[in-house]
Amino acid sequence: MVLPGTQCAAEADVIVTLHQIHACSSGDTDAFGNESGPVCGGCLESMTADVRAYVDRLRAVARRRGGVAACQTCGAPAMHVSDVIRDVRPLK
Numbered sequence: 001m002v003l004p005g006t007q008c009a010a011e012a013d014v015i016v017t018l019h020q021i022h023a024c025s026s027g028d029t030d031a032f033g034n035e036s037g038p039v040c041g042g043c044l045e046s047m048t049a050d051v052r053a054y055v056d057r058l059r060a061v062a063r064r065r066g067g068v069a070a071c072q073t074c075g076a077p078a079m080h081v082s083d084v085i086r087d088v089r090p091l092k
């Protein structure tokens with residue numbers, strides 16, 4: 001999961017914190033396996049839609065295996081959008 005804000009030219013509205021599912025010990029992440037970055041409102045919306053599709057897919061795969069969707073690196077649940085988008089902090 002890549003922060004689209006890094007390619008966004010618009011003025012940022014929020015700082016979003018994403019759990020780097022399956023890659024949360026990659027070294028670019030904080031102590032909790034998260035990465036934060038500034039994004040605009042439009043990017044946040046499309047990011048939320050992407051994350052929703054992503055966790056839906058993880059859940060479907062997990063269901064076939066009879067388990068629950070989780071980050072393979074740290075075991076944190078990855079069932080809901082809020083499991084990936086950990087925090088959204090308004091800048092204004």
Ligand SMILES: [Zn+2]
Pocket residue numbers: 005008009010039040041042043044
């Ligand atoms: Zn944007």
Ligand SMILES: [Zn+2]
Pocket residue numbers: 019020021022023024033071072073074075076
């Ligand atoms: Zn993790």
